[in-house]
Amino acid sequence: xxxxxxxxxEGRTIYRRPLLLSNPTSYCPGCGHGIVHRLxxxxxxxxxxxxxxxxxxxxGCSVFAYDFLALDSVESPHGRxxxxxxxxxxxxxxxxxxxxxxxxxxxxxxTAEIIHAAARGERFTTIFVNNGIYGMTGGQMAPTTLPGxxxxxSPRGRDVETQGYPLPVTEMLSLLPGVQYAARVSVGDAxxxxxxxxxxxxxxxxxxxxxxxxxxxVLSTCPVGWGMTPTDAMTRLRGAVMDAYPVGTFVDRPRxxxxxxxxxxxxxxxxxxxx
Amino acid sequence: xxxxxxxxxxRCKGCGLCVDACAPGAIALDMVHVNAMGHHPAVLVDxxxxxxCAKCARMCPDAALSIFARPRxx
Amino acid sequence: xxxxxRPATARPRIVASPPGTGGVAHPLDRVLMKGNEAxxxxxxxAGCDAxxxxxxxxxxxxxxxxxxxxxxEGRVFVQAESELAAINMALxxxxxxxxxxxxxxxxxxxxxxxxxxxxxGSQLPVVVVNVQRGGPGLxxxxxxxxxxxxxxxxxxxxxxxxPVLAPSSIAEAIDLVRDSFILAERYRTPVILLADGILGxxxxxxxxxxxxxxxxxxxxxxxxxENRTPRVVKSLHLRPEDLEQHDLELQAVxxxxxxxxxxxxxxxxxxxxxxxxxxxxxxxxxxxxxxxxRDEGIKAGLFRPITLWPFxxxxxxxxxTGAKAVMAVEMSAGQMVEDVRLAIEGAVxxxxxxxxxxxxxxxxxxxxxVKQAIGMRGEARR
Numbered sequence: 126x127x128x129x130x131x132x133x134x135e136g137r138t139i140y141r142r143p144l145l146l147s148n149p150t151s152y153c154p155g156c157g158h159g160i161v162h163r164l165x166x167x168x169x170x171x172x173x174x175x176x177x178x179x180x181x182x183x184x185g186c187s188v189f190a191y192d193f194l195a196l197d198s199v200e201s202p203h204g205r206x207x208x209x210x211x212x213x214x215x216x217x218x219x220x221x222x223x224x225x226x227x228x229x230x231x232x233x234x235x236t237a238e239i240i241h242a243a244a245r246g247e248r249f250t251t252i253f254v255n256n257g258i259y260g261m262t263g264g265q266m267a268p269t270t271l272p273g274x275x276x277x278x279s280p281r282g283r284d285v286e287t288q289g290y291p292l293p294v295t296e297m298l299s300l301l302p303g304v305q306y307a308a309r310v311s312v313g314d315a316x317x318x319x320x321x322x323x324x325x326x327x328x329x330x331x332x333x334x335x336x337x338x339x340x341x342x343v344l345s346t347c348p349v350g351w352g353m354t355p356t357d358a359m360t361r362l363r364g365a366v367m368d369a370y371p372v373g374t375f376v377d378r379p380r381x382x383x384x385x386x387x388x389x390x391x392x393x394x395x396x397x398x399x400x
Numbered sequence: 401x402x403x404x405x406x407x408x409x410x411r412c413k414g415c416g417l418c419v420d421a422c423a424p425g426a427i428a429l430d431m432v433h434v435n436a437m438g439h440h441p442a443v444l445v446d447x448x449x450x451x452x453c454a455k456c457a458r459m460c461p462d463a464a465l466s467i468f469a470r471p472r473x474x
Numbered sequence: 475x476x477x478x479x480r481p482a483t484a485r486p487r488i489v490a491s492p493p494g495t496g497g498v499a500h501p502l503d504r505v506l507m508k509g510n511e512a513x514x515x516x517x518x519x520a521g522c523d524a525x526x527x528x529x530x531x532x533x534x535x536x537x538x539x540x541x542x543x544x545x546x547e548g549r550v551f552v553q554a555e556s557e558l559a560a561i562n563m564a565l566x567x568x569x570x571x572x573x574x575x576x577x578x579x580x581x582x583x584x585x586x587x588x589x590x591x592x593x594x595g596s597q598l599p600v601v602v603v604n605v606q607r608g609g610p611g612l613x614x615x616x617x618x619x620x621x622x623x624x625x626x627x628x629x630x631x632x633x634x635x636x637p638v639l640a641p642s643s644i645a646e647a648i649d650l651v652r653d654s655f656i657l658a659e660r661y662r663t664p665v666i667l668l669a670d671g672i673l674g675x676x677x678x679x680x681x682x683x684x685x686x687x688x689x690x691x692x693x694x695x696x697x698x699x700e701n702r703t704p705r706v707v708k709s710l711h712l713r714p715e716d717l718e719q720h721d722l723e724l725q726a727v728x729x730x731x732x733x734x735x736x737x738x739x740x741x742x743x744x745x746x747x748x749x750x751x752x753x754x755x756x757x758x759x760x761x762x763x764x765x766x767x768r769d770e771g772i773k774a775g776l777f778r779p780i781t782l783w784p785f786x787x788x789x790x791x792x793x794x795t796g797a798k799a800v801m802a803v804e805m806s807a808g809q810m811v812e813d814v815r816l817a818i819e820g821a822v823x824x825x826x827x828x829x830x831x832x833x834x835x836x837x838x839x840x841x842x843x844v845k846q847a848i849g850m851r852g853e854a855r856r
Binding site for chain 1 (some may be wrong): 526
């Protein structure tokens with residue numbers, strides 16, 4: 126479809142919505158899921174693999190991802206996506222398989238499954254959207270909630286004495302040899318979104334090279350759960366959240382990066398290797 | 401008239417992230433009208449200031465923005 | 475419905491060599507195979523594409539057989555990190571169109587309960603073998619039948635049913651593995667093959683030929699939406715009106731299964747005055763008890779359900795008409811007996827005899843229980 130057909134006006138198209146994005150999403154205004162869905166759709170289109178991709182969904186706000194991405198999809202029970210994806214990819218190794226999971230699905234109930242899939246070097250990709258909260262169920266604490274952060278199940282702020290410390294998922298998984306690519310990115314501003322897209326693209330490329338497990342942890346926002354406007358939520362993401370979870374490429378074994386773990390609290394502007 | 405940004409008004413949820421992303425301030429929320437979902441959609445208020453950098457489109461969670469390069473003389 | 479009499483008593487020649495290695499020219503030739511391994515090989519022969527499992531006694535040999543055989547055949551084998559992971563791998567593989575087998579024992583089946591519900595709701599064909607052991611909890615590793623409730627009425631949440639096949643010998647188990655795949659794919663449902671630790675661990679003579687099973691590619695499986703509308707395998711139907719519609723469609727499938735797939739076998743049921751009802755290993759004990767009762771002049775017979783769901787209620791009611799007593803013999807404290815009572819609907823007194831915890835009833839124990847039951851009704855017997 127030419128630009129003129131689409132818009133009725135001349136001019137080179139700089140950006141248009143990817144065709145793999147089907148229906149308008151039901152996510153809250155300003156929710157990072159919308160950005161990540163869009164990036165995945167853009168990447169699959171650019172790599173021309175949408176037609177052979179199978180989405181392994183999960184449970185959380187993104188349970189409806191199969192309504193928004195025009196892909197063959199299978200629903201997983203909560204936390205089991207990495208096991209379901211193992212079954213799909215082992216049987217159909219020539220297809221592109223990815224899981225799309227939130228912090229409850231992956232870092233709470235699904236921790237065993239993701240660790241073992243990564244340890245086995247399963248050849249699928251995981252898109253892990255970390256917004257530090259359980260949005261779908263009303264804004265409860267997640268394993269990735271920051272200390273002191275108020276949620277509906279930590280109303281006085283997360284108390285590390287009784288509620289423990291956040292899980293650094295990508296750092297943990299980076300220790301496993303089966304992990305071929307592990308990166309943490311953010312959607313905090315347009316520049317970060319651009320880097321996030323590069324990481325997502327690299328993760329799928331690693332799968333296409335049939336080398337092993339790839340994961341991109343995307344730091345995101347939950348404006349409603351955090352009790353903020355989308356704008357303020359992005360500010361918090363660029364500040365406190367990225368301070369606690371440094372972004373960067375931790376593992377890229379085909380490019381001999383492994384593991385390269387920044388210290389928590391490191392300036393997020395200093396990690397650019399691998400991008 | 402050439403417009404560097406087209407907004408899919410019915411997909412826009414008025415989140416304002418495009419407004420934040422736009423350095424020249426070419427895009428804003430239309431606080432007068434609402435779309436069918438009840439949101440104030442984004443609107444290109446200053447087309448001449450737009451450089452087609454597409455940062456707004458990059459931030460948009462709803463892929464509601466399409467960006468076009470300005471043809472010569474437009 | 476199938477009514478099968480005991481096979482003729484020609485003595486088979488037993489050859490102790492693995493299948494496919496020759497030396498079994500005579501049609502009555504048999505090989506000795508362990509139940510777990512026979513079930514596994516039957517699945518391999520029937521074209522099982524993928525096996526996922528986790529070690530648990532008393533079915534670890536099934537996993538180990540598959541660990542060797544599936545890679546030999548170029549098929550998928552994964553020892554998962556838990557039964558929970560294994561059954562979810564099966565869910566994924568089935569969604570992608572694989573013919574899938576999972577095996578476990580009672581505690582592992584509990585871990586699979588959630589996925590059973592999801593697979594039923596998503597209409598995924600998966601065959602799950604439960605080699606039962608004593609329970610509840612960690613229980614014992616002895617053979618038991620304490621998972622009858624779980625298999626026929628329990629496991630996961632929601633409005634669904636799952637066909638359950640119960641072999642009583644290793645030879646029958648081989649046939650029922652293949653039949654399980656057929657049922658699973660014909661009706662797009664999980665199917666449970668309910669065995670027990672004795673069937674799994676014993677070695678019996680079996681015919682060395684394992685039948686193959688053709689496979690087609692249904693139009694709902696996932697393989698990438700190139701040039702077509704995307705397919706979604708899911709169980710979520712958020713609007714109650716939609717979910718009710720979906721549930722009623724499932725109920726229609728179950729109604730068809732109930733109408734057409736019941737199986738049972740009967741022995742010496744003509745004019746039987748005492749009907750023993752038993753499945754699996756308990757049926758073999760009951761068979762011996764029937765012979766001993768007949769030797770003492772008590773006209774006993776054996777009704778052996780092969781499908782536990784759908785339970786052959788109508789045939790049982792017909793068989794029991796005119797009998798003095800019906801007795802369920804189980805390796806449990808009394809689970810199938812409830813379905814027996816429902817089937818009999820009060821027409822004939824129903825009794826239960828069982829051992830639990832991994833203990834096996836003895837034929838004499840059954841004989842004594844039957845005599846006591848009849849004695850309770852005031853009938854004098856020699």
